[in-house]
Amino acid sequence: MADTANPHASGQPTRRDFLTLTAVATGVVGAGAAVWPFIDSLNPAKDTLALSTTDVDLAPIQPGQRVTVIWRGKPVFIDHRTPEEIEKARQVDVNALPDPEPDEARVQKPEWLVVVGVCTHLGCIPLGQKTGDARGEFGGWFCPCHGSVYDTSGRIRQGPAPANLTVPQYTFTSDTTIRIG
């Protein structure tokens, strides 16, 4: 819509240019502002956001037991770790890991590991939640899609995944309940 070479310009070109520019700017600003609500409508709606936290009661989970809860449509692995598993996770030389992170930084209470159960490679759900599942050689989780292996802290140890299983934001709302999100 640039109107620089208008052959009909005559008289006072400055005023016309200024007015034309203002008019064009007004149109552009108006169109831009009008488009925003439509773009924003693609963001999560209020009912979706209302379900963005999940409360979990930890009391029934026995040591050594793993449960899966749904948070924002994704599985979250909750592992009530045994002392051996904690020990195993903490004996590792952190610097030798593909994604170095000490176990202490990944848990709030050592016996409770909470991670998003989505492989950081390409989004598959790793095995290891059910008792019969392959857990891989590090006793954590094993992703059957491309063979990523995670340890008892949910850290990547082998395979193509680039990063450890994500620790979601969560808080202990009491000794035995957590709120994820």
Add this chain to the structure above:
Amino acid sequence: MAAPVAQNRLVRWIDHRLPVFTFLDHELHQYPTPRNLSYWWNFGSLAGIMLVIMIFSGIFLAMHYTPHKDLAFDSVERIMRDVNFGWLMRYIHMNGASFFFIATYIHIFRGLYYGSYKEPRELLWMLGVVILILMMATAFMGYVLPWGQMSYWGATVITNLFSAIPWIGEDIVTLLWGGFTVDNPTLNRFFSLHYLLPFVIVGVVVLHLVALHQHGSNNPLGIDRKGPQDSIPFHPYYTIKDMYGLAVFLLVYAAMVFYAPNFLGDPANYEPANPLVTPPHIVPEWYFLPFYAILRAIPNKLLGVVAMFGAILILFALPWLDRSRVRSARFRPVYKWFFWLLVIDCVVLTWVGANPPEGKFILIGRIATFWYFFHFLILVPLIGVLERPLPLPTSISAAVLGKGGPKLAGAGAPMEKP
């Protein structure tokens, strides 16, 4: 004539291979337009912009809508309450339909007054009637989607019109419904077609514009342009004039969307569809009321349906019904009055259509329906032959600039051929 489009090398490279810039320059920039178009000529582009607004808002609404009879109403309410700016998108779309029809109806009446349907613009006019029919079909099916009481019963009544067709009517209606009543299959196919038809409209609008640009716009004088002094380039003159008109039009539209979003709607459509209870008054949206009044004016099912569709289809024949060679009603002292009578007649039909068919409304509706067809079938051809038009100005520039001397053409001089 065609000046180099731009100095930019990339633009020239593209234009050499795909002449979009030359095309735009010709059709939007240099496109010679009569210098005397009035504000009535704004409504074509306004209708085009409304089409864009409707498609844009509709696509976003479709991302949140569920076309299922058990979920449609709730999904619309979810849009209204939980989707970010969902209420705004829906009110824009809902009221947009009305404003699309307002712009289109004014555009049509402008064409009727200034004889824009006459030679050589017959096909331009007929393509416009096709757009109107497609718009009506689209609007009707869109109104069904929220699956409220008026959606459901409107769909029932309108689809039942086809049962008036002899022999095969019942089968056609069953085919339209995909069942034995308006039901989930009906809703699904209406959603599909409601999404499709606007793009068909876009296609016909392109043809409408191609036909328009073949001979250019008609103008308030209805006489042909005789030379460069009668024309101005479309840009910047009509782009800025259209922008100004758009801003005013949007002011009214926004006032409705933000301060009276349900004024044109029917409260019954905020009740979920109930196939067992018919609302006491089934009334279509206002833009269908004149046709609804015609339908009800005729106490015979088949003839009523024929008259209703005939009221639109008659417009196809208008270029040949009108025998007058003078386009603009400004120079048609008799036709001018009957034009305004037709406008009043359509307003009366709208009013009758909004009221229950009882008492005085039956008689008024019948008179108004008679007049509508009498106007197009009898008056228009007769006036065209009998009327003595006023003398036409010699040229647009002469008339507009007022320095063309006395009007030379004699009374009733036939319009020259280009």
Add this chain to the structure above:
Amino acid sequence: MKRLLVAAALALGVAQPVLAAGEATPPPRQEWSFNGIFGTYDRAELQRGFQVYQDVCSGCHGLYHLAYRHLTDLGFSEEEVKAIAAQKQVPTINDEGETVERPAIPADKFVRPFPNEKAARAANNGAYPPDLSLITKARADGPDYVAALLTGYEEPPADFKLQEGMQYNKYFPGHQIAMPPPLTEGAVTYADGTPATVPQMAHDVAAFLHWAAEPNLEERHQIGLKVMLFLLAATVIFYAAKRRIWADVH
């Protein structure tokens, strides 16, 4: 295909509207804080109205399109909303696959008073208490109508034949309504000390129901004002530019 013919007859306008008899009295206009370009909801009034709904209406009428979380708009804190929701039980499926009940959470929709329409009719002498979440938009002059209806009960005129179990209400179409007068003086005790007269409660609950039907009204008014001002400015600018550009044509 008798039904077809009936529908077609409707289309042709042969069938007269059945309810033409007994035209309802138009509801008197009331003052509403949400009317007009700058209209907003009065939070105290909405909370009172919600209390009336909870204590009086919710036994029979649902608010299907509302979730408890929406109540934060009324000025309730999240904790208060949680407590309101927890008063109700919703069905869920436990790990053994059995249907059990759990307390409702803010993300839940308002619990319906009856599981389905048939249950509602069975409990109400065959009448169906309509859902109220859109009632003010589903009736002409909705808030006025709701407030008028709640206060419009009176003795039927001498020549009026009232059916068994029905009430006379001058604002109801046909004047016969199955709902007994729901409001009585002091039916609720307002936390803010407002005297709970019948007109007061009717006005409060009608305002609350209008919020329930149109929760985005305030946002709509605010954005609308900005849009109108912008368009006014645009109109002036485009008009000036148009005048300037056309100066050499006229």
